[in-house]
Amino acid sequence: MFMPLTKTDFLLYLDAPNHLWAKANGQMPDEPPSANALHLMRQGLAIEPLARQYLEEIILPKNGGDLSWQATHGDERFEIRVDALVRAPATGDVDLYEIKAVTGVQPEHLIDVAFQSLVLRQRLPLRRLYLVILNKEYRRAAALDAGELFVTVDVTEEAAALFTQVEAWREEALAVLGMDSVPMEGYCLKPADCPCPAVCHPGLPEFSIYDVPRLNQEKKRQLRAGGVLAAKDIPDGFALSDKQQQHVRAAKDGKATADGEAIRKILDGLKWPLWFLDYETYNSSLPLFSGYRPYEPVVFQVSVHALLTVDAELSKHEFLGSGPEDPARLLVESLTKFGELPGTVVVWNQSFEMSRNREMAERYPEWTEYLGALNARVFDLMTVFSQQHFVHPGFRGSNSIKRVLPALIPGFSYEGLAVADGSQAMLAWYGLFSGQEQGAAREKTKQNLLDYCRLDTLAMVEIYRFLHSEFGAAD
Numbered sequence: 120m121f122m123p124l125t126k127t128d129f130l131l132y133l134d135a136p137n138h139l140w141a142k143a144n145g146q147m148p149d150e151p152p153s154a155n156a157l158h159l160m161r162q163g164l165a166i167e168p169l170a171r172q173y174l175e176e177i178i179l180p181k182n183g184g185d186l187s188w189q190a191t192h193g194d195e196r197f198e199i200r201v202d203a204l205v206r207a208p209a210t211g212d213v214d215l216y217e218i219k220a221v222t223g224v225q226p227e228h229l230i231d232v233a234f235q236s237l238v239l240r241q242r243l244p245l246r247r248l249y250l251v252i253l254n255k256e257y258r259r260a261a262a263l264d265a266g267e268l269f270v271t272v273d274v275t276e277e278a279a280a281l282f283t284q285v286e287a288w289r290e291e292a293l294a295v296l297g298m299d300s301v302p303m304e305g306y307c308l309k310p311a312d313c314p315c316p317a318v319c320h321p322g323l324p325e326f327s328i329y330d331v332p333r334l335n336q337e338k339k340r341q342l343r344a345g346g347v348l349a350a351k352d353i354p355d356g357f358a359l360s361d362k363q364q365q366h367v368r369a370a371k372d373g374k375a376t377a378d379g380e381a382i383r384k385i386l387d388g389l390k391w392p393l394w395f396l397d398y399e400t401y402n403s404s405l406p407l408f409s410g411y412r413p414y415e416p417v418v419f420q421v422s423v424h425a426l427l428t429v430d431a432e433l434s435k436h437e438f439l440g441s442g443p444e445d446p447a448r449l450l451v452e453s454l455t456k457f458g459e460l461p462g463t464v465v466v467w468n469q470s471f472e473m474s475r476n477r478e479m480a481e482r483y484p485e486w487t488e489y490l491g492a493l494n495a496r497v498f499d500l501m502t503v504f505s506q507q508h509f510v511h512p513g514f515r516g517s518n519s520i521k522r523v524l525p526a527l528i529p530g531f532s533y534e535g536l537a538v539a540d541g542s543q544a545m546l547a548w549y550g551l552f553s554g555q556e557q558g559a560a561r562e563k564t565k566q567n568l569l570d571y572c573r574l575d576t577l578a579m580v581e582i583y584r585f586l587h588s589e590f591g592a593a594d
Contacts, residue, residue: 123198124292126234132292133230136305141315143296148315154542161549162404163220166268169405170218170251173265174203178216182207196293197238202251204243212246215239216271220404222255222413224272232274233281234289248275253413259406268405268413308339324349326370330516331363350516365510375511382508382590386583389498392462393583395424396493397575398475399544399568407552408445410482418475419446419548421454422572424580429587433580439568441551441561447479451486459489462496465579467520469499500579503586524578527585533574537567544571 132139141147152160174186187204203216217232232248239245250272257267295302306319310329313319320327328334328342331350338358347353350370359367369376400416401407407417423436438453440446466472473494480490503509504518513526521540525532533539538547547564550556556564 122296123193123196124289124296125197126199126231128296129234129289129292130227130231132295133227133288135307135313135319136291136295136302137319138307138314139292139295140298140301140305141318144301146301146315146318148317154540154546158542158545159220165403165405166220166253167218169263169265169268171203173251173269174205174216177266177269178205178271182214184208192238192242194238194241197289199235199238201235201239204239207246211244213239213243214247214249215245216249216251218251220253222253224250224252224274229274229277229281230285233278233285236278237282237285237289247273248278250274253404255412257406257412259409259411261409263405304340306343308336322348326350326512326515328353331359331366332516333360334363362507365507366514366516369510369512369514373512375509377510377589378508379590381506382503382586385503385508386587386590389463389465390496391426391428393426393465394462395426395465395576395579395583396472397422397466397572397579398472399541399548399572400475401545401548401552415478416475417445417447418450418479419552420544420568420572421450422569422576423454423457424576426580426583429584433577435573435576437569437573439565439572441548441565443552443554448483451479451483451490455486455489459492463498464493464496465498465500465583467499467501467575467579469497469501473497500583509586520575520578520582523582528578528581531578531581533571536571536574537563538571544568 128139128142131142138147171186171188179186182205184205184207187201187206189200189202190204191198191200193199201215202218205214205216206212207214215232215235217228217235219228221228228250232250236245236248251269252272254268254270257264295305301318307313308329310316310320310323310327316323323329327348328339328350331353342348342353342357350367353359353367365376398418399420400418402414402416403411404413406413406415411417419441420439421437425434425436436453436457438450440449476490476494480487501518501520504514504523511523511526514522517523521533538544547568550564551561551568
């Protein structure tokens with residue numbers, strides 16, 4: 120029995136034809152959504168009631184019309200569920216409002232609206248097409264203000280310009296639904312995010328061509344067409360940048376390469392003591408506290424490991440805000456009680472921690488001097504690896520601490536942790552903040568979060584010690 124092509128299926132096709140084929144043919148693994156996918160779904164669902172309030176209280180009074188909310192439309196070939204339609208009573212014309220939990224319009228949003236428009240305009244007098252998005256300039260006061268939280272963007276002309284292309288794409292998608300076998304060239308180019316790896320990437324080696332950093336799509340397809348999947352099998356004459364060549368050479372040789380002099384110079388420039396610092400944050404579409412903008416990160420946790428000398432016993436400090444108040448203020452207060460952090464503040468990916476410090480300083484002026492002083496002393500340990508002073512085949516082309524740690528320090532890894540990445544940490548913290556977690560489960564979640572953040576800073580300590588022992592930085 121033929122099923123109409125839904126918008127969800129159409130967007131799945133645009134991700135990769137194989138993804139749509141896998142879903143239609145029962146080849147999509149029945150797995151729960153990832154923590155990141157759950158978080159994104161939560162953000163979309165969170166704004167819906169306020170978006171409807173915005174339409175009813177701000178948009179409808181301007182038009183004097185009536186609202187159709189999340190109704191299904193379609194025919195024998197296509198099916199959509201439309202967030203909102205507003206009908207003008209005087210003319211009967213209809214405006215479409217597509218709600219997105221974003222702060223800016225992206226090309227995929229225009230494609231989304233164009234797909235809906237092509238279905239609707241066959242049966243409704245469609246007039247204007249709008250995206251309802253979050254106002255990135257809005258700062259929450261005591262309560263959320265739906266009238267200020269959202270803005271509407273007229274995308275009528277931009278979406279109409281895509282009609283011909285979208286019509287062609289949806290015919291291609293329908294053709295995929297009728298295929299008996301998987302499209303030969305329909306695979307995706309992001310196996311780490313692939314929903315059906317057995318269909319798109321069967322037999323993919325651990326260090327594959329997709330792991331070579333910044334390798335463009337054309338070259339990935341060229342290699343795959345030539346039967347090359349493993350990074351170590353990339354031909355020596357294949358055009359790669361010097362940095363890409365370093366990772367491929369590590370894969371071929373099975374051993375690390377290092378610029379010991381560059382690493383020694385970097386480590387010798389650090390001032391003691393060393394403070395290894397890591398934050399965890401929650402990004403919410405709806406600002407949770409006064410003074411926050413949509414998606415402005417809430418810093419809810421910090422871990423610090425302090426090292427007075429390379430062989431000294433570690434001291435640590437940690438804070439986890441789990442109550443209903445803004446945890447960031449209490450977190451900074453806890454840091455100030457720990458000390459001024461003289462010496463060097465060591466982080467992994469400095470843009471993250473430094474940006475959070477600037478945001479907290481703006482929100483809490485009494486801590487501006489303290490947080491500014493922290494930023495002035497930041498050193499990004501990741502630069503040793505992002506600048507490729509040290510390349511290891513176990514990194515598999517990545518600078519992530521989750522790849523670097525187990526490659527350099529066997530026995531240390533994030534495997535087995537109940538909370539093992541930032542997305543899982545966000546979900547876990549929200550369970551505490553919202554009160555969903557109670558009793559023993561709540562205490563267990565707290566401990567899981569502490570264990571995760573603590574490992575982030577301990578990992579930096581161990582990586583630093585490894586580099587120090589290998590390349591002999593002076594104490």
